[in-house]
Amino acid sequence: MSAPGGIRSTCPYCGVGCGVLLSEDKNGALSVRGDPDHPANFGRLCSKGSALGETLGLEHRLLAPKIDGQDSDWDTALDLVADRFSQSIRDHGPDSVAFYVSGQLLTEDYYVANKLMKGFIGSANIDTNSRLCMASSVAGHKRAFGSDTVPGTYEDLDEADLVVLVGSNLAWCHPVLYQRLLAARKSRGTKIVVVDPRRTASCDGADLHLALQPGSDVALFNHLLREIGARGAVDPDFLQHTNGFEAALEAAQLETLSPTGLSEEEVRAFCDMWIGTEKTVTIYSQGVNQSTSGSDKVNAILNCHLATGRIGRPGMGPLSVTGQPNAMGGREVGGLANMLACHLDLENPDHRQAVRDFWQAPQMPEVLGLKAVDMFRAVADGRIKALWVIHTNPAVSMPDSAAVRAAIEACPFTVVSDITEHSDTARLARVLLPASAWGEKDGTVTNSDRTISRQRAALPAPGAARPDWQILCEVGKRMGWHAAFDYESPVEIFREYAALSGLAGQFGRDFDISGLSGLEASAYDTLAPTRWPVIADRSGGRFFADGNFYHGDKKARLLPLRYRPPAARTGPKYPFRLNTGRLRDQWHTMTRTGLSPRLGAHMPEPFLDLHPNDAATLGITPADLVEVRSPNGSAILRARISDAVQPGQVFAPIHWTGETAPSGRIDDLVAAETDPVSGQPESKASVVAVQKMEAAWYGFAVSTRPMAPNADYWAQAPTRGGYRAEMAGYAPAPDWEEEARRLFDLPDAEAATILDPARGTARIALFDKGRLLAALFVDREPVAVVRDYLATLPDAAGTEVLTGRPPADVPDPGPVICSCFGIGINTIISAIETQHLMTVEAIGVALEAGTNCGSCRPELAAILASTHQREAAE
Template sequence: MTGPIRSTCPYCGVGCGVLVRKTDTGVAVSGDPDHPANFGRLCSKGAALAETLGSEGRLSEPLIAGRRAGWDEALSLVARRLSDTIAAHGPDSVAIYGSGQMLTEDYYAANKFMKGFVGSANIDTNSRLCMASSVAGHVRAFGSDTVPGLYEDLELANLVVLVGSNLAWCHPVIHQRLAAARAARPGMRVVVIDPRRTATCDLADLHLPIAPGSDAAVWNAVLAAIDARGLAHWRDRLSGYAEAVEAARASDPAAAGVDLSGFIDLWCGAERVVTVYSQGINQSDSGTDKVNAITNCHLATGRIGRPGMGPFSITGQPNAMGGREVGGMANMLACHLDIANPRHRAAVQSFWNSPAIAAAPGLKAVDLFRAVEAGRVKALWVIGTNPTVSMPDADRVARAIATCDLVIASDIVETGVTRRADVVLPAAGWGERSGHVTNSERRISRQQGFLAPHGAAMPDWKIIAGVAQRMGFAGFDWPDADAVFAEYKTLSGIAGAQGGDFDISALTDEAPALWPQSPLRRGGRFFGDGVFHTPDGRGRMIAVIPQRQEVGMRLNTGRVRDHWHTMTRTGRAARLSAHIAEPFLEIHPEDAARIGLQPAMLAEVTSPGGRAVLRVLVTQRVAPGQPFAPIHWTDRNSAAGRVGALIAARVDPVSGQPALKEAGVVIRPYAAVWYGFAASVAPFRPDCDYWACATSDTGMRAELAGTAMVADWPAHARALFGLPDADLSLLSDPSRGTVRLALSLGGIVQAALFCAPSPVALSREAVVAMMGSRAPQILSGRAALDRPDPGATVCACLNVGVNTILGAIRQQGLCTTGQLGEALGAGSNCGSCRPELQALIDRVRAEPGTTPRITAAV
């Protein structure tokens, strides 16, 4: 690698471009200033990509029943077992469950394999969990799954509404584009609609903390006002207008729980308005109706497909959009063609020259795993995802997988699926494979390989092709990923000739490009001319009847700033765990007092489906009765912190998307008799009742708790850390029940354990920093006097701690986040920590005798 390689970030649907450069110690990753999605910016996760490329924990060779095998043996076994299953039980006894992290080439190969040659549409992906309701809503409204707008519309709008979207933490680069636009145009307004106060609210002129699940009532109120105020300028271009308005008038806006009048005035008064929505809308058992309640308002007013206006679905995965394009889900056919349309099926089958074509939609995610449980699906191939954590009813899914006759798992690391699989196939990861992804604004970019695959790992498309060829299927002899993509582009031209919106047959593949890329059209917005992809060309409005909301304690789920999905990748970077290192429960002070929870203790959260144990964070960011917990922790890093075990498998009847955002729960104090914190140079596996592990700069760290006392702490520690002969330093106070000990070899600290009957108070960062060094003061739990303690990490991009920030504010009189960026770098990269920086500034300002430095505000 002589110069930088241009690639695309493998995290969220923003689709940021990155530059990869070779260094003396490995590679360096930075933002690509020429990529039109991010113009050089990266969030904390993207900035830490180079730290996630190590070989630790990677799957390096195929495994059959736990033993090592070669590729030919493994693929031949898979081909034979799949062929036997199909012969005995039919095509629908086989299923693939994939991932939005698959490249377009992988998706294409899997879709062609299942729908065209196996002859079943039982291929679904975890994209079903994040944007299926948006797909269904688009198809109902527009006649096609078409995102009408572009990122630049957020910068051109006079009003941006963020609903069910914590943009600051989940899509930080787009959030910073919006923040910059708002700073440049002070007249722009931003509204956040979210039951919880998130970091995104700091950008908002108005935050509407609506009752959970009341989104349809909010947008019906807007539609009723549109009609009453005579703003329905496009009603003659639409069908279903009268019915939609009638349903909107019948809705009760009071169901939102907040005054909507100010928001309605803003929305109705702003011609250029963009409504951004994400998982807070989609992950609902009425998500499709909520999507259509939003699109109804944009359709009625004609605020769609023109600069600065339109509904905008922001996807969660790097290639969720590409999977939609390639027909990677059970109810789709390739290139936006309709699996229920005989003409479309015939065109695809003819192009593939396949022996069969799936004639009806297959099993969607929840139904797919229920079919596995019932024994109807007898062979399951899981690619690049871990449904034992991410699916609703996660424990039930794990049990179903364990009972399946044949389980094949393609992945880069061990997961709950690979541990239950009969055949494990090592896949190439980011940086080891090349192909394409499509971001939330329909922009296709390349992911470029710059590393040799780890061990014997192969790209997913190549693994799928190897099985297909051994099953006797023709048409899978691609020499490389480019050949797969070339075939896909050709098929898209055939789809375009059928009248579809998706056609990339003229894509040159030289730079990131918006689709369509056809001989007749290159990129741009859709529907600004009032013509839609329906048979009559009219947009469709849908009558939406809001569902009644359940009462009681309703858990809200979501993401944290520096982690992504199940931490397969982000968990490798120590600085990404420094901000939040364990699963937690945000709970309102009133609920905490009623239940008997104190800050930093543990709470046991139960539902009919399962149980989780979470660290208590008492905060007014959530309303009473609406606690919040993040989704990322797995049985690899916190067995008791798996939130997916709490979620019931309730699905949207139109899209099949599960209601992953919420669950009815019971919360009580966890019966811990001791709490602990541990740090070690070497990895270790806690064996207590509660634990949460994270990578650190010096090894590993963990929060611990137990429900039974430990009789011999030194012996327990030696066994825990695997250091039977290490020198022991011990400080205990039986009257207080506290124990502090360290284990050293040759005077070098190898591990330390701190335990107490209540949550342990010490400087965790200082303890972690002392691992692998001579640190006689370690049992104090504080940094040495000559080594300042930076405190808990606030800015993960630049690794700046809270004590460093507070010191700079006090000593230098800093009074804006811009000044902190100049002084420390904090907040100057992705900016997602700026709300926390501002809170620290406000905290210091409130201290007596504080004199801020007066400069121009930033």
């Protein structure tokens, strides 16, 4: 649907579900702006959303089907996929095949994949990368409510008096929601509590930070439940709509605070705020879910809201925020191995029969499918012989990812549908199928507060790329089920899906959008953001204020819970607890955000945060490279010394891959331990050892084209003019000029060099008719050059580039702090000093920094404080 500002669509990143306006700019590129009329963001976008237009080039696109690395055509590729899957099913049964899909799929794509696998292949072996981020929330919801229902809405953030962020760095991972929270803080004085082992950007605006020990959330919320009981804060009327309160309270009274590592004063302050504030929202995310006790953590939070009746009313309730744009849509269509479409239960024979009859399906699985970790174990041991991976990169994103890579490589037949062949998973596939990308897709997604939004195409699909639903349908037809997959457009799929939800409604389930089942194509095209349910007598709203739940007795359940420590235990061999997470400006494995120079400039290489005391003990200084080892694998990362992590704990981001930094693949370190209820892996509590990398040489390089480093450590990122790379190795090259020509693939370029073999230094610049093409800087210590200046090259620079410093008349902006506007730290410090800026708001007025998504505001505040401290000392 076109609007005055362009085509209305939805951002493809996190579960906030921001609306965007897409239009062609004066240079013919796609311009992306926030949609001021979308209820999720009201025009705001984060740095990633703002940079979407920079990620749409064809340089990395898969443009034709490929078989065994060679270009093919659609008929040949689809026939091969259908034949091999059919053969495996004939020879070994339906459970010998599997789909591993993604929250990047649109709901219509997801629905077709689920229908094909469960209704026609007859296996429940379809799981999704959403298993890695929100499966524990699903399990917790179902245990407490009888359904996977998100009770509240984003409007609750506007009306709450207290918001508790548990295991959620909202400021970086859901920046638009965080700005909404800060606006409420400014307008109504909303208090903010952060519960997180690490001091994150979200702590900058918090009234209280509880730096609890990893995995101890159940102990904390059990203590809160005990205090709720002791202080008479229960809601006796609402408890009539629940079961299990006494047992839950009894279990909580057996708990101690010792696992949390928090002081009694800190916890008392938290309990005073939570119990004394009726309008309380508890937001939780991966720090809760990604745990071997993730489901229990969710239920410990839900217990407290149920006991006090603080659920389903304005400004109060639990809110799970999802990590992907359509994680919620995947849950709705049964994209998980233990679910049916429309929140129906796979293990319920009446539900199975109803779905089978609706689909006119030949068979339905009667047992749960394999969840993600078990699925790839089944690939490894040969139970799964044909695997189809769609829009995800499990070769680096799964725990124990080296073992997953080996499993995929050994699988007899692997298909990957994606927008690129340049991923660790795609490189292991027999067949590659080119799929449409964001900006080319047409369908719907559902965000974290149940709002269904349209994603609309603004660009034609390039080359032979096709929509995912169409690819899946073509395989279904070739496998013999032509009528079931004979869709002509996404609206037909949506109507069928909405009609199926009406059956769920008849079973008394929460998910029912049957009011949309009669949409004409024109109405689908213009569909405005719509929160489910959508039925004759109801549209949207909150759940559970009336005390009606989805267990058989219509009551909620409080669970008796006890703290369980993380699966891995620290000890002399592995003394550190590893926390993993996301960065402000990157997304998953960077197949999209990694194409944006602006986003890559903030943190261009993988790193490990170490507490200063631990760094001192290990003899590690800032900018050192460190070797990190776990029982599962190893990595090499850049050390950052920071008291944001506690002693004995380290933090590393998840985003780097074999394409961008092979030794930075952090999930190689993570054990494949899972929650026994949800199957979600414990990604934030592995154990590791850390030591300084004793490198013989360090290097930094810039180039107009991608490089091919031959180094034990390397990390490559895009720049405005090409690429930059950090490198290090245990053994230096015998001839650095020759190595530079190989690295840059410039065997005949003109060279300017400064070589000092005795000191182990080399500086080499390569030119074509005087134009700089590439430069390499090598030293026995981390190379001392002005990286952010060099990253602006190649330019009109000559041999002066070998100094590694900008000319006197060229300003050095320094490392980027504000990615939205590309503003570096030196520019910010200069403005503070010369314009006498005293507040973050003043920096925004002077430079625009921090005025878009606001994610850099904590860093701006820290720069402001340190600059003023330095001036005072002088």
